Amino acid sequence: MSSPTRERAEGATAPTSQGSPPASPKAGFWKRIPSPVRNLLLAALALTAISGLMLFSSDLSSLRYAAVGYTLLAIAGLQLLVGGSGQVSLGHGAFMMIGAYSMALLVLHLPMLPLAANLLIVVVVSAVAGLLVGAATARLHGPYLAGATLILAVGLPGLAHRYHDVLGGSNGLRIRVAGAPPGLENLVSDEQWTSIVVWTVVLLALAVLATVSGGRLGRRMRSVRDDETAAAMAGVPVGSTKVAAFVIASTAGGLAGALQIYVLGTATPSIFTLALSLTLLAVLVLGGVGSMWGALWAALAVVYLELWVSDLAGLLEMNSNVENNLPLVFFGIVLILVLRFWPLGIQGIFQRLAARRRLSETSR
Amino acid sequence: MRMRRGTPVAAAALALALMATACQGAGEVTEGEDADLAVATGVTEDTITVGTHQPLTGVAASGYSPISRGAQAVFDYVNEQGGVNGRQIDYVVKDDAYDPAQTVDVTRELVDEEIFAMFGGLGTPTHSGVLDYLNEEGIPDVFPASGALVWNSPEEYPLTYGWQTDYTKEAKVQGQYIAENFPGQNVGFFYQNDDVGTDSQAGLDQYLTDEVVAREHYESSVTDISAQIAALQAAEAEVVVCSCIPAFMANAMLTASAMEYSPQWVVSSIGGDTRTLQGMLAAFSDGAVEGEAADAFLDGLVITSYMPRIEDPEDEWAQLFIEVWEDYREDDSEVLTNTHVFGMTQAVMFSQALLEAGEDLDRQALIDTLHSIEWQGPSPVPFTSSEDDRGGHQGVYVVQYQAGGDIELIQDTRVTDNAGGPIEETDFTQLSPSELAFHD
Numbered sequence: 001m002s003s004p005t006r007e008r009a010e011g012a013t014a015p016t017s018q019g020s021p022p023a024s025p026k027a028g029f030w031k032r033i034p035s036p037v038r039n040l041l042l043a044a045l046a047l048t049a050i051s052g053l054m055l056f057s058s059d060l061s062s063l064r065y066a067a068v069g070y071t072l073l074a075i076a077g078l079q080l081l082v083g084g085s086g087q088v089s090l091g092h093g094a095f096m097m098i099g100a101y102s103m104a105l106l107v108l109h110l111p112m113l114p115l116a117a118n119l120l121i122v123v124v125v126s127a128v129a130g131l132l133v134g135a136a137t138a139r140l141h142g143p144y145l146a147g148a149t150l151i152l153a154v155g156l157p158g159l160a161h162r163y164h165d166v167l168g169g170s171n172g173l174r175i176r177v178a179g180a181p182p183g184l185e186n187l188v189s190d191e192q193w194t195s196i197v198v199w200t201v202v203l204l205a206l207a208v209l210a211t212v213s214g215g216r217l218g219r220r221m222r223s224v225r226d227d228e229t230a231a232a233m234a235g236v237p238v239g240s241t242k243v244a245a246f247v248i249a250s251t252a253g254g255l256a257g258a259l260q261i262y263v264l265g266t267a268t269p270s271i272f273t274l275a276l277s278l279t280l281l282a283v284l285v286l287g288g289v290g291s292m293w294g295a296l297w298a299a300l301a302v303v304y305l306e307l308w309v310s311d312l313a314g315l316l317e318m319n320s321n322v323e324n325n326l327p328l329v330f331f332g333i334v335l336i337l338v339l340r341f342w343p344l345g346i347q348g349i350f351q352r353l354a355a356r357r358r359l360s361e362t363s364r
Numbered sequence: 365m366r367m368r369r370g371t372p373v374a375a376a377a378l379a380l381a382l383m384a385t386a387c388q389g390a391g392e393v394t395e396g397e398d399a400d401l402a403v404a405t406g407v408t409e410d411t412i413t414v415g416t417h418q419p420l421t422g423v424a425a426s427g428y429s430p431i432s433r434g435a436q437a438v439f440d441y442v443n444e445q446g447g448v449n450g451r452q453i454d455y456v457v458k459d460d461a462y463d464p465a466q467t468v469d470v471t472r473e474l475v476d477e478e479i480f481a482m483f484g485g486l487g488t489p490t491h492s493g494v495l496d497y498l499n500e501e502g503i504p505d506v507f508p509a510s511g512a513l514v515w516n517s518p519e520e521y522p523l524t525y526g527w528q529t530d531y532t533k534e535a536k537v538q539g540q541y542i543a544e545n546f547p548g549q550n551v552g553f554f555y556q557n558d559d560v561g562t563d564s565q566a567g568l569d570q571y572l573t574d575e576v577v578a579r580e581h582y583e584s585s586v587t588d589i590s591a592q593i594a595a596l597q598a599a600e601a602e603v604v605v606c607s608c609i610p611a612f613m614a615n616a617m618l619t620a621s622a623m624e625y626s627p628q629w630v631v632s633s634i635g636g637d638t639r640t641l642q643g644m645l646a647a648f649s650d651g652a653v654e655g656e657a658a659d660a661f662l663d664g665l666v667i668t669s670y671m672p673r674i675e676d677p678e679d680e681w682a683q684l685f686i687e688v689w690e691d692y693r694e695d696d697s698e699v700l701t702n703t704h705v706f707g708m709t710q711a712v713m714f715s716q717a718l719l720e721a722g723e724d725l726d727r728q729a730l731i732d733t734l735h736s737i738e739w740q741g742p743s744p745v746p747f748t749s750s751e752d753d754r755g756g757h758q759g760v761y762v763v764q765y766q767a768g769g770d771i772e773l774i775q776d777t778r779v780t781d782n783a784g785g786p787i788e789e790t791d792f793t794q795l796s797p798s799e800l801a802f803h804d
Contacts, residue, residue: 111389
């Protein structure tokens with residue numbers, strides 16, 4: 001049980017021991033900052049920007065930003081698992097469900113616990129869940145792993161029905177959470193506050209994910225992804241690296257689920273269906289596997305693509321049956337087109353553009 | 365240990381930030397002030413905007429999307445007649461795909477677009493998620509479309525008004541009917557494993573005790589129900605009460621027929637739409653049970669009901685709904701079912717309330733009207749939306765379907781409560797469409 005945590009700690013601090021040589025004086029200063037601190041600074045910067053944006057947004061927009069936030073966290077966790085360690089999980093939604101239901105039960109039965117404590121408990125619960133699943137599936141590859149995680153996505157919502165006295169059956173659990181703290185009520189609305197809290201947690205978690213991904217554990221994961229045998233021969237502990245990836249991904253998923261119910265106030269089995277798990281994987285591919293930025297494009301696509309298309313469809317005055325289903329069709333077409341022309345997803349487009357610019361700069 | 369320096373920093377920052385974000389208990393909610401109801405948000409000189417969340421896509425769409433199309437047809441009809449107090453009703457339907465996460469989003473969107481009231485938000489899991497929000501924001505939450513008991517909680521949700529006969533009331537009448545008309549026969553329950561099942565059994569159990577030989581449930585996500593039907597057959601249940609939605613009523617009939625098991629089926633109003641059932645029987649059997657064969661399946665089906673029924677040629681409301689549907693449906697090939705009638709009946713009653721609330725319309729006026737109005741139709745069942753009882757329809761009548769498309773009234777309307785109260789007959793009669801004012 002201690003090994004994944006140790007690995008994470010080592011991975012997180014790995015870059016400091018390297019002392020990478022400065023490329024240019026300005027970049028050198030930035031590079032010399034240890035990567036966890038660097039990532040936290042970036043997170044703080046992003047949080048300031050988002051909070052600023054939030055203060056000028058309506059309640060509805062604030063909640064949409066919050067939705068982008070927790071979706072981003074869930075996808076970023078999946079990114080580390082799929083893009084980082086090469087393990088395909090069709091059950092990521094199940095970890096979100098674990099997080100959401102843990103959060104709901106905590107709020108319902110221990111209302112005096114502060115949110116931070118709840119989230120820490122959720123982190124522990126979903127890490128344990130990830131450890132169990134990861135340990136059970138570490139030897140599985142490709143379709144077998146997909147199948148095993150699929151069982152999770154299909155089976156877990158069934159638990160809510162089986163134990164419906166505790167978990168509320170198909171009507172799920174409903175919670176009410178405290179809004180803006182006293183003193184801030186006049187400054188921010190409950191919705192804006194909720195959204196800022198969500199983004200605080202999301203950005204902290206992303207800083208951790210980025211640190212892990214950039215550190216030793218991240219390199220180990222990528223080496224396992226590229227060739228397990230070669231990684232093993234180079235001394236990488238394949239099994240525990242894969243389990244560690246699973247634990248990190250499930251923790252991110254669980255935390256995202258907890259934030260989701262914190263925003264929505266309701267968790268039902270029908271939210272955490274197989275469709276959710278598949279959507280997360282599909283948008284990850286759309287956004288771009290292998291980059292944390294890809295997760296951001298993916299989260300934006302989940303929250304806004306459907307909205308924009310249904311607004312557009314509303315303007316076109318089509319038959320209501322066509323209009324209602326258009327967003328789904330559109331999403332499918334976009335996914336196919338992006339994968340056909342930009343196999344690395346939306347982030348791949350940006351990377352290609354950046355590469356082309358660098359090329360033209362150097363040739364000049 | 366130079367290597368480990370970053371971890372404590374990160375951990376401390378994380379802990380500090382998290383502590384800062386929440387000093388109070390996450391579940392300790394302070395009650396806000398009551399929202400101001402003397403506002404006329406969504407009401408202009410010539411329009412009233414009302415919103416609803418409905419499953420227009422996804423798995424629940426085929427079963428429930430007719431409701432909002434039915435309501436739309438009635439609102440179009442009302443608007444054509446001049447609207448209510450000179451105002452046109454603008455009915456905004458948002459798709460939530462029966463996904464509670466999306467319900468929260470579209471409801472916020474509706475409120476952002478300034479609706480006057482939420483009307484007929486569909487589904488128990490979906491609508492429960494926005495119940496607190498609507499009541500906090502001071503938005504009248506009129507006639508949510510499901511039979512959950514929670515809609516009738518005036519203390520907790522002062523702005524929510526139930527509509528459907530709740531599952532317990534309906535089941536009490538079913539239980540009494542079976543005890544009186546099928547004495548000594550073995551009874552089996554087949555129910556949806558959520559509040560539909562729990563609330564229904566709470567009612568059935570008051571009138572049926574020793575007769576009950578089997579209790580089987582289904583999950584709406586699992587379509588194979590052969591084990592449950594086999595268990596009912598093995599227990600020799602002669603009467604089976606199906607507290608289920610149409611898809612599972614049709615499924616149960618087909619599954620039982622394959623086992624050569626033919627009990628007397630008794631189905632709740634939520635699963636008792638015969639035209640929808642016929643369509644599903646045809647679809648589930650890949651066309652093997654279609655037309656007359658499907659009709660024969662339904663012959664003798666006992667249905668509890670509280671709205672007008674389109675199979676009833678004597679009912680003037682049903683006839684009006686058929687005409688309105690002919691004139692105002694969007695797609696000419698869409699056949700009218702009792703599911704459409706659900707939305708149409710709701711729309712008539714809502715228009716009636718808006719009309720009676722008068723020209724100086726604000727949210728308080730609508731609430732006052734709902735408390736004081738004397739409902740007289742379209743349903744042949746008494747209806748309540750008073751200050752302290754938001755139970756909606758108070759009872760059901762019982763019909764039996766006959767092959768060929770007719771229904772026979774086998775028990776007049778009886779009313780009851782959702783606790784241990786008695787079941788009583790009533791002399792309630794509804795007004796006809798020409799007598800009941802619901803548009804200018």
